[in-house]
Amino acid sequence: IKSESWDFKILTASQSENVTHVAFKQPQPHKDDAVSDLRIDFAQLTDKLAIGSKILLNFRGLNLFSTDSIDTLVSFNKNLRHKGSRMVLCCLDPAVRDSFFSTR
Numbered sequence: 458i459k460s461e462s463w464d465f466k467i468l469t470a471s472q473s474e475n476v477t478h479v480a481f482k483q484p485q486p487h488k489d490d491a492v493s494d495l496r497i498d499f500a501q502l503t504d505k506l507a508i509g510s511k512i513l514l515n516f517r518g519l520n521l522f523s524t525d526s527i528d529t530l531v532s533f534n535k536n537l538r539h540k541g542s543r544m545v546l547c548c549l550d551p552a553v554r555d556s557f558f559s560t561r
Contacts, residue, residue, distance in 0.1 A: 463505060465498035467491060470505075477506060480515040492525045499533035503540070510542040517548040522556050 462471035470479045479502065483491065506512070514530075516522070522530075534544055549557075 461505075463502065465501060466494045468495070468498040468502065470502055476511045476513055477502075478513050478515065480517065481519055492523065492529060495526060496529045496532070499529060499536075503533065503536045506537070506540065506542060508540050508542070510537070510540065512537065512542060512544040514544055514546050515548050516546060516550065516553055520550045520552050522553045524556075527557060 460472055463469070467481060467483055468479055469482055470477055472478075537544055
């Protein structure tokens with residue numbers, strides 16, 4: 458089984474078996490420049506993923522996720538779905554989880 462890992466500006470990603478584990482390097486990727494970097498990281502990750510990928514996005518350590526970051530995440534998810542891929546979120550802090558529901 459081939460294993461790969463990638464190191465981006467905001468994200469780190471590694472593949473094991475059929476799942477790509479993605480985590481945030483910074484505890485607060487919500488500042489204006491960080492949202493732009495996050496958008497770029499998600500685009501680069503999308504390009505590296507195979508069709509039908511499974512992504513586990515780990516929010517451990519984040520206690521805030523802005524509306525702009527959520528919009529970026531929604532765009533990432535749409536791009537994944539176009540590739541027949543799926544994403545699951547894990548380790549959501551209650552405040553982060555609430556921000557998802559308050560903006561959507």
